[in-house]
Amino acid sequence: MRQIGVGIVGFGTVGAGVVEGLQRNRGKLAERLGIDIALRRVADLDITTSRGVEIDASILTTDLTQVVGAPDIDIVVELIGGSGIARKVVRDALEAGQSVVTANKKLLAEHGAELFSLAEDRGIDLYFGASVGGGIPIIRTIREALSGNRVESILGILNGTCNYILTRMESAGLSFEDALAEAQQQGYAEADPTLDVDGFDTLHKAAILAALAYGFTPDLSSLSAIGIRGVVEAEDIRYAKELGYRIKLLGIIRGVDGEVEVRVAPTLVPKSSMLGSVDGVFNAALVKCDLADTTLYYGRGAGRLPTASTVIGDIADVAFNIVHEAPLKVIVPKSRKPVRLKPSAEVMSRHYLRISIKDEIGTMAKLTGVLAAHNVSIGSVMQKTTCQVSGSAVPVIILTHLARQADVEASLVEIGRLEIVDRPPVRLGIE
Amino acid sequence: MRQIGVGIVGFGTVGAGVVEGLQRNRGKLAERLGIDIALRRVADLDITTSRGVEIDASILTTDLTQVVGAPDIDIVVELIGGSGIARKVVRDALEAGQSVVTANKKLLAEHGAELFSLAEDRGIDLYFGASVGGGIPIIRTIREALSGNRVESILGILNGTCNYILTRMESAGLSFEDALAEAQQQGYAEADPTLDVDGFDTLHKAAILAALAYGFTPDLSSLSAIGIRGVVEAEDIRYAKELGYRIKLLGIIRGVDGEVEVRVAPTLVPKSSMLGSVDGVFNAALVKCDLADTTLYYGRGAGRLPTASTVIGDIADVAFNIVHEAPLKVIVPKSRKPVRLKPSAEVMSRHYLRISIKDEIGTMAKLTGVLAAHNVSIGSVMQKTTCQVSGSAVPVIILTHLARQADVEASLVEIGRLEIVDRPPVRLGIE
Numbered sequence: 001m002r003q004i005g006v007g008i009v010g011f012g013t014v015g016a017g018v019v020e021g022l023q024r025n026r027g028k029l030a031e032r033l034g035i036d037i038a039l040r041r042v043a044d045l046d047i048t049t050s051r052g053v054e055i056d057a058s059i060l061t062t063d064l065t066q067v068v069g070a071p072d073i074d075i076v077v078e079l080i081g082g083s084g085i086a087r088k089v090v091r092d093a094l095e096a097g098q099s100v101v102t103a104n105k106k107l108l109a110e111h112g113a114e115l116f117s118l119a120e121d122r123g124i125d126l127y128f129g130a131s132v133g134g135g136i137p138i139i140r141t142i143r144e145a146l147s148g149n150r151v152e153s154i155l156g157i158l159n160g161t162c163n164y165i166l167t168r169m170e171s172a173g174l175s176f177e178d179a180l181a182e183a184q185q186q187g188y189a190e191a192d193p194t195l196d197v198d199g200f201d202t203l204h205k206a207a208i209l210a211a212l213a214y215g216f217t218p219d220l221s222s223l224s225a226i227g228i229r230g231v232v233e234a235e236d237i238r239y240a241k242e243l244g245y246r247i248k249l250l251g252i253i254r255g256v257d258g259e260v261e262v263r264v265a266p267t268l269v270p271k272s273s274m275l276g277s278v279d280g281v282f283n284a285a286l287v288k289c290d291l292a293d294t295t296l297y298y299g300r301g302a303g304r305l306p307t308a309s310t311v312i313g314d315i316a317d318v319a320f321n322i323v324h325e326a327p328l329k330v331i332v333p334k335s336r337k338p339v340r341l342k343p344s345a346e347v348m349s350r351h352y353l354r355i356s357i358k359d360e361i362g363t364m365a366k367l368t369g370v371l372a373a374h375n376v377s378i379g380s381v382m383q384k385t386t387c388q389v390s391g392s393a394v395p396v397i398i399l400t401h402l403a404r405q406a407d408v409e410a411s412l413v414e415i416g417r418l419e420i421v422d423r424p425p426v427r428l429g430i431e
Numbered sequence: 432m433r434q435i436g437v438g439i440v441g442f443g444t445v446g447a448g449v450v451e452g453l454q455r456n457r458g459k460l461a462e463r464l465g466i467d468i469a470l471r472r473v474a475d476l477d478i479t480t481s482r483g484v485e486i487d488a489s490i491l492t493t494d495l496t497q498v499v500g501a502p503d504i505d506i507v508v509e510l511i512g513g514s515g516i517a518r519k520v521v522r523d524a525l526e527a528g529q530s531v532v533t534a535n536k537k538l539l540a541e542h543g544a545e546l547f548s549l550a551e552d553r554g555i556d557l558y559f560g561a562s563v564g565g566g567i568p569i570i571r572t573i574r575e576a577l578s579g580n581r582v583e584s585i586l587g588i589l590n591g592t593c594n595y596i597l598t599r600m601e602s603a604g605l606s607f608e609d610a611l612a613e614a615q616q617q618g619y620a621e622a623d624p625t626l627d628v629d630g631f632d633t634l635h636k637a638a639i640l641a642a643l644a645y646g647f648t649p650d651l652s653s654l655s656a657i658g659i660r661g662v663v664e665a666e667d668i669r670y671a672k673e674l675g676y677r678i679k680l681l682g683i684i685r686g687v688d689g690e691v692e693v694r695v696a697p698t699l700v701p702k703s704s705m706l707g708s709v710d711g712v713f714n715a716a717l718v719k720c721d722l723a724d725t726t727l728y729y730g731r732g733a734g735r736l737p738t739a740s741t742v743i744g745d746i747a748d749v750a751f752n753i754v755h756e757a758p759l760k761v762i763v764p765k766s767r768k769p770v771r772l773k774p775s776a777e778v779m780s781r782h783y784l785r786i787s788i789k790d791e792i793g794t795m796a797k798l799t800g801v802l803a804a805h806n807v808s809i810g811s812v813m814q815k816t817t818c819q820v821s822g823s824a825v826p827v828i829i830l831t832h833l834a835r836q837a838d839v840e841a842s843l844v845e846i847g848r849l850e851i852v853d854r855p856p857v858r859l860g861i862e
Contacts, residue, residue, distance in 0.1 A: 148747060274709075
């Protein structure tokens with residue numbers, strides 16, 4: 001049986017999971033593939049701290065060149081993360097003729113075009129299934145299973161930390177801060193949660209999905225990422241719930257009339273929908289295509305073994321491609337015509353508005369007048385009654401019909417200036 | 432660009448969808464694959480009735496040999512259905528050296544072992560993604576994405592007709608008969624709905640999934656298929672709902688201690704769970720694996736274009752394999768050791784019991800006594816109070832803890848004989 005040598009760079013959480021999975025299921029993989037996948041080396045700066053997995057000490061090394069460019073390593077698995085050393089590791093491996101499997105979303109979101117082009121020039125595989133969705137095979141599905149389709153939209157709950165926080169804010173009535181602290185205690189959030197809670201992690205993943213679906217690499221700096229910190233308040237979660245919705249941080253990718261919308265925003269989704277049913281650290285992506293129509297993929301978006309599952313699935317594919325000299329099965333599509341990114345302001349969607357007004361006669365007429373003047377049509381209104389006297393502040397919740405985001409924002413600026421409004425209005429999208 | 436010739440046998444609903452999809456997205460496929468997939472022929476006995484798709488009349492033929500064994504056809508797409516002519520078409524094509532794509536669950540459930548073995552001997556691909564789950568890439572996912580995993584269980588809502596009927600029985604309070612009539616009106620159920628509502632369609636699909644996950648072909652006649660007709664009553668749906676559950680027809684495949692459970696049964700699932708959220712004609716499969724943990728795949732389990740999406744995804748793969756001379760990437764695993772099928776009687780699960788009793792003092796003590804004597808432990812009890820006098824019949828709903836099915840059934844036989852019980856008790860599983 002042909003043997004394929006694998007070397008891992010980065011012996012962190014996912015690295016240890018891949019080591020465990022490759023060792024545990026080596027026989028099973030050989031049975032399915034007809035190829036023996038041999039883990040030959042694991043490189044990291046720290047090779048003494050236990051990772052909770054048994055490993056032959058002789059395959060551990062601090063010397064990168066024992067993996068990258070090493071003649072007995074056919075597949076380099078990059079699990080360092082970030083876009084510094086990782087970029088050099090991937091480049092050097094590809095240039096040395098080694099196939100690469102990576103789980104690094106930041107690297108691909110920032111330098112994907114360069115790296116995929118290098119891989120294609122060299123006729124070598126660069127697989128990246130675990131960069132989006134952890135244990136969910138969403139990348140593979142879009143690349144292969146749906147290859148006969150045109151993708152219309154992808155709505156993804158792509159960050160487990162945010163979904164855990166939003167779930168706990170709703171189910172336990174926690175504030176954002178308390179839910180974040182709980183997530184940190186549970187190991188679901190980093191000490192510095194910025195990348196997660198401010199939407200950047202989701203944005204990296206959305207950019208990769210957009211590249212797959214529409215064949216272009218969006219410039220990250222031109223994309224809008226709204227996170228949940230300082231944006232989603234406990235009361236919005238309560239009002240959304242009363243109206244039959246849940247708030248989820250979504251990566252939204254949608255092709256409309258030759259333009260592509262790529263953005264991240266906390267968004268209301270119906271409670272009883274499939275996306276609305278995704279709780280806790282779980283992730284999901286809802287994909288709409290011209291042939292398959294609506295499909296959804298759900299699972300653990302992170303974690304040692306789930307992420308390892310996808311990395312190992314990639315390793316198995318790449319090993320097969322090497323043995324059969326059939327690389328580049330799925331080329332990351334390069335758009336033949338330029339793709340225009342749709343500015344957020346132009347996006348059409350339904351909107352949730354929360355406006356805190358003084359409870360006086362005529363205030364509703366003023367609000368609705370401003371919205372109408374900006375072509376924003378109202379779907380439903382919920383005014384929270386209070387036990388207090390006329391003149392005290394009460395929230396008004398408005399769900400709009402489809403409206404242009406710029407129109408809604410302009411109307412909110414004007415509403416914010418009204419005397420009857422006592423603090424800045426809140427706007428969230430609805431899908 | 433290399434061209435690969437495709438011939439379709441069977442110009443029915445799915446056949447027309449594949450024609451439409453291949454024509455519409457030919458350019459897109461070429462861009463992604465670097466291969467031009469050319470639809471060269473469509474064979475059917477009836478080539479005059481319009482299928483609602485534009486097609487060059489010159490590629491239509493009533494002559495099977497224009498596809499099977501024809502030198503310009505690289506891939507034969509079998510969309511006849513059934514296990515009669517279809518079996519011959521697939522056999523003949525493989526023997527003529529043509530790769531085959533089929534959506535035929537009955538054929539594979541009954542003759543899969545023979546056909547896969549023939550394909551493997553000839554070194555030719557036999558792809559069958561659309562045989563389970565329509566537009567959901569569940570087969571591909573188990574074969575490829577999860578190839579590094581050991582599958583622990585698969586719970587599948589695999590029949591859209593049944594799921595539509597069960598959904599409407601709950602949401603509109605319809606009887607089975609009315610919901611079936613509605614499904615027939617909507618085109619979601621056949622005039623003779625036996626294959627669907629009595630569970631055989633789900634059983635065929637469960638057998639295919641079991642073959643993929645555990646490498647053996649279960650003998651269909653040894654498997655238990657309980658459908659929904661005459662089994663799931665409107666009142667059970669109501670009681671389940673009150674207890675926070677929905678009833679779904681599940682295909683259940685589960686490996687436990689070297690034995691494999693393969694069965695079909697209407698089953699209670701939590702309303703707020705992902706499976707519980709699958710409504711109408713949609714299908715889903717919840718897969719539990721050792722590395723990926725829980726993942727779920729959701730979409731349209733039938734229909735012209737969704738099924739075509741999966742067939743075309745298979746065609747794309749097979750075309751790539753032909754061009755790169757790399758067939759048999761994913762061999763349907765043949766178990767090295769015999770797999771023991773777990774008899775239904777031995778299956779451990781929680782159970783829902785509905786027992787109609789005379790509302791008298793001491794009846795509950797008698798019931799619980801019988802259950803305890805059979806080692807069936809009670810989780811919760813709901814007795815529906817009535818406005819009627821003592822002595823009238825009332826339903827008692829019991830949810831058990833984990834119990835052996837044989838023990839539960841034995842206790843129900845004994846309970847059925849009690850004087851206080853006025854009709855046969857009902858038992859459903861809970862997952």
